Amino acid sequence: MPINERASYDFESTEKVYHGGALVSTRYPISHADSGVSKQLLTSNFPSYTSWITKYNRNLIGSAGAYRSPYTDNHVTLYVFESPPSDIITEFGVDVNLDFCTWFGFKFILSSGEVKLKVPFYDENNYYSQPDFPERPLHFANIYSSTTGLHNQRDAYFTSGGKKTFEQYFTTHSLTNPWPSEDVYKTIGLWSICYDTTTLVPDHVKAYAFE
Numbered sequence: 001m002p003i004n005e006r007a008s009y010d011f012e013s014t015e016k017v018y019h020g021g022a023l024v025s026t027r028y029p030i031s032h033a034d035s036g037v038s039k040q041l042l043t044s045n046f047p048s049y050t051s052w053i054t055k056y057n058r059n060l061i062g063s064a065g066a067y068r069s070p071y072t073d074n075h076v077t078l079y080v081f082e083s084p085p086s087d088i089i090t091e092f093g094v095d096v097n098l099d100f101c102t103w104f105g106f107k108f109i110l111s112s113g114e115v116k117l118k119v120p121f122y123d124e125n126n127y128y129s130q131p132d133f134p135e136r137p138l139h140f141a142n143i144y145s146s147t148t149g150l151h152n153q154r155d156a157y158f159t160s161g162g163k164k165t166f167e168q169y170f171t172t173h174s175l176t177n178p179w180p181s182e183d184v185y186k187t188i189g190l191w192s193i194c195y196d197t198t199t200l201v202p203d204h205v206k207a208y209a210f211e
Contacts, residue, residue, distance in 0.1 A: 013210045014028050015027040017208055018178045018179050019068060019206045021180045024067040025063065025067075026062050027079065029057070029059070030057065030060070030061055037063065038063045038076050042061070045076075045108065052080055053078065056081050059080055059081060061079075062076070062077050068206070070145070071109070074109075076107075080104055080105070081103045083104070084104040094119055095142075099121050099122040101121060104118060116144065117144040119141060121139060122140075129197070129200060130195070131201070134166060139156075140154055140156050143155075152198050153194050155193070156192060156194075157191070158190070170205060173202050175202060175203075175205050178206055185207075190208040192206045
């Protein structure tokens with residue numbers, strides 16, 4: 001089924017993001033009642049992007065604080081379930097040779113009016129340098145700024161690998177475990193390790209639970 005058709009269905013999963021041992025953001029389907037505050041923030045502060053909110057029923061939206069670089073202030077996240085379109089690619093200077101995933105994300109920085117773009121992509125042939133991870137990443141994501149271009153931080157996403165394997169990796173690299181408890185860990189379906197693309201040093205970890 002084409003992504004545009006698949007994304008037209010109602011999406012009931014809520015995404016919870018854990019970082020530094022705490023819940024830092026909850027992202028709701030745009031049809032969910034609890035998405036209202038974030039939708040209003042986006043509409044009020046970034047009116048030219050309003051049409052993206054309801055483009056697909058699967059879109060997710062949520063608010064967060066400055067829990068990680070390069071998100072250095074309160075912001076609204078909007079995930080859109082299609083590959084990034086050509087006008088967005090051009091606007092943010094995205095590498096057109098990336099093997100795009102079928103979703104991307106806007107990050108709306110409320111205090112500055114800046115828009116960041118998260119672009120997930122596959123790297124099956126290991127074209128891009130990466131740290132020595134404990135498992136093979138599912139995919140990666142670059143982050144672009146509407147004002148400064150490509151950030152030097154990249155996310156690597158994982159769905160495989162045991163808890164002990166990753167906790168040992170966290171210890172070796174002085175990374176904080178993202179999940180606060182064993183009960184929360186049991187709900188995790190995806191996690192990511194962010195690293196500096198210049199030094200290849202991992203600097204933080206996020207975990208995602210879907211409900």
